[in-house]
Amino acid sequence: MLLDALLLALQAIRRNALRSALTVLGIVIGVAAVIAMVTIGNGTTAKVTADLAKLGSNMLFARPGQFGPGRASSEAKPFTQRDVEAIRTQLRGIRAAAPIAQRTAVAVAGPESRSTTVAGTDNDYFVARDWRLAAGRQFLDGELRAGRAACVIGKTVRDKLFGSADPLGQAMRLRNVACEVVGVLEPKGQSSFGTDQDDFVLVPLRMLHRRLAGNTDVQTILLSARDGTDTAKVQADVERLLRERRGIAAGAEDDFSVRDMREVVQATIATTAVLTGLLGAVAAVSLLVGGIGIMNIMLVSVTERTREIGIRLAIGALEHQVLMQFLIEAVVLSLFGGLLGVALGLALAAAAAAAIEVPFQVDPGIVVLAFAFSALVGVAFGFVPARRAARLDPIEALRHE
Numbered sequence: 001m002l003l004d005a006l007l008l009a010l011q012a013i014r015r016n017a018l019r020s021a022l023t024v025l026g027i028v029i030g031v032a033a034v035i036a037m038v039t040i041g042n043g044t045t046a047k048v049t050a051d052l053a054k055l056g057s058n059m060l061f062a063r064p065g066q067f068g069p070g071r072a073s074s075e076a077k078p079f080t081q082r083d084v085e086a087i088r089t090q091l092r093g094i095r096a097a098a099p100i101a102q103r104t105a106v107a108v109a110g111p112e113s114r115s116t117t118v119a120g121t122d123n124d125y126f127v128a129r130d131w132r133l134a135a136g137r138q139f140l141d142g143e144l145r146a147g148r149a150a151c152v153i154g155k156t157v158r159d160k161l162f163g164s165a166d167p168l169g170q171a172m173r174l175r176n177v178a179c180e181v182v183g184v185l186e187p188k189g190q191s192s193f194g195t196d197q198d199d200f201v202l203v204p205l206r207m208l209h210r211r212l213a214g215n216t217d218v219q220t221i222l223l224s225a226r227d228g229t230d231t232a233k234v235q236a237d238v239e240r241l242l243r244e245r246r247g248i249a250a251g252a253e254d255d256f257s258v259r260d261m262r263e264v265v266q267a268t269i270a271t272t273a274v275l276t277g278l279l280g281a282v283a284a285v286s287l288l289v290g291g292i293g294i295m296n297i298m299l300v301s302v303t304e305r306t307r308e309i310g311i312r313l314a315i316g317a318l319e320h321q322v323l324m325q326f327l328i329e330a331v332v333l334s335l336f337g338g339l340l341g342v343a344l345g346l347a348l349a350a351a352a353a354a355a356i357e358v359p360f361q362v363d364p365g366i367v368v369l370a371f372a373f374s375a376l377v378g379v380a381f382g383f384v385p386a387r388r389a390a391r392l393d394p395i396e397a398l399r400h401e
Contacts, residue, residue, distance in 0.1 A: 023297045024337035026290025027374050031341025032348060034280055034287065034370045039349035041276025043358035048268050058095070058225040059128060059261045060235055062242065066257055076255040078217035081205070083245055087221065091237050093229040096127035098222040099205055103212050107201060109161035109172040116157055117200040118174055120208025128224040136168050136183030139204055147206030149179035154198035155187040177211045179203065231260050280366075287370075290337065291377035294330055327379065334378025338371045345370070 065076035084099045101120045106113055123138045125131070136152065143150045151172065158167050167181045188197040209216050225234045238258050248254060346362065353360040 019297060020333060023293050024333055024340070026293040027287065027334055027337025027377065028290075028341040028344060030285075030287030030290045031338050031370045031374050032345035035342060035345030035367055036348040036352065037279040037282075038276055038366045039346070039360070039362055040352050040356075040358070041272065041279055042361040042363055043349075043353050044356075045269055045272040045276065046361055047358045048272060058227070058229070058231055060223040060225065060231060060238065060258060061261075062221040062223065062238060062256060062258045063219070064256050066254065077246070078219060079221055079242075079256075080216060080218055083242065084218065084221055086241060086245060087223070087238060090241060091234070093225050093234040093237065094223060095226045096124040096222075096224040098122060098124035098128045099218040100125070100220040100222060101205060101208055101213060101218055103208065105174045105201075105212065107157060107161060107172055107174055109167075109170065112161045114157060114160045118203060118208065118212060119200055120203050120205040120213070122205055124224075125202065125222065128222040131188070132186045133183045134186045135166075136181070138183060144204045144206065147204055147210050149177055149207055149211070150182045150204065151179045152183035152185060152202040153181055154185050154200050156196055156199040157201055158184050174201065174203070175212065177207075179207075231262060235260050287373060287377055290374075291334075291380060294333055294378060331375060331378040334374045335371075338374030341374065342367055342371055 062079070064078050079099070081099055084097050087094055087097045098121050103118050103120075104115065105118045106115050107118075119125075122144050126133070126138060133152070134155070138152070139150060142148070151174070153161075153167065153172075161167070161172060162170065167184060170181050171178050172181060173179070185198065185202075190196055203212075205218075223234070223238065225231045235258050239254065242256055242258070243254060246255065346367075349362070350360050
């Protein structure tokens with residue numbers, strides 16, 4: 001009996017192929033939109049997580065000032081190199097502590113020039129950020145102590161200034177300071193925030209202080225916790241030590257901030273997950289619109305086939321058989337639209353992921369859920385027209401013109 005009802009439903013769909021195709025289109029768009037939006041959202045989350053992981057493992061960073069409404073970070077006094085040395089010597093959980101001071105400068109090599117970021121630091125920077133050298137070496141102890149004009153460059157600076165030539169041992173100029181290229185960093189590419197992580201130059205901190213900045217300020221301290229160490233404890237220890245060194249009274253607010261990268265990662269993932277859910281929910285609305293379209297077409301179909309229904313009921317068809325016939329017709333339309341929607345959604349997600357350079361991460365659960373929801377839409381919105389057909393009076397139906 002179920003097979004007969006299915007065959008009758010397919011015949012009715014074929015008789016009105018164009019109308020059926022237009023009805024299915026709403027379901028196709030709804031399912032495709034849900035799958036595409038959630039898949040792209042998952043890929044974006046994965047990319048953001050990977051980009052944040054590139055910043056370094058078990059990493060924390062300390063900056064002068066508190067950030068937020070009504071909190072002016074410019075009024076807080078900067079850190080010093082002595083603060084960094086105190087963290088290194090007094091806190092056991094620290095694997096590396098790298099001071100950073102930055103300036104913008106024009107780098108010049110031969111006829112080529114480029115405005116870039118110059119960061120003064122020491123060799124703990126490479127440890128804290130898990131950043132390896134593609135060529136050359138790190139700074140020598142003598143270079144760090146004397147503030148010698150040596151530099152390690154990112155891939156972007158290398159490509160723009162030296163092209164395919166070997167930059168090691170070559171001279172480049174930062175403002176009016178000539179320095180020797182001693183190393184080239186491995187590329188890390190674009191961050192999820194659109195910044196080029198390879199467009200900068202590293203120099204010894206003392207060299208930047210003396211020859212570019214004209215002060216001894218440390219703007220940021222990058223911290224890397226030892227493996228197996230609780231970063232929350234390290235964060236609390238750093239805050240306690242910095243409060244003591246900066247003379248902050250008990251109960252007074254910190255004039256600096258220490259952030260754990262795990263908190264940043266978790267907050268970013270939570271934000272992207274919420275946005276993905278919102279996009280999926282908005283896309284799911286089109287599924288409801290598609291279901292309303294199915295109900296509308298099925299009601300029209302019942303009206304057009306009133307005499308057919310009357311004949312079937314007059315010759316002995318039962319109400320539940322008529323109900324089953326129209327309900328199966330609605331479900332078949334929804335399932336067919338669901339299958340097309342899954343294929344279209346995955347194709348759109350793959351194309352979009354390639355275009356915006358995020359991983360193509362399919363969530364099988366979302367695919368199954370979207371397909372099952374399309375079937376549920378067929379049942380829910382097809383039931384009312386099917387019940388209306390099943391409850392027709394055979395005599396009145398036969399009189400219908």
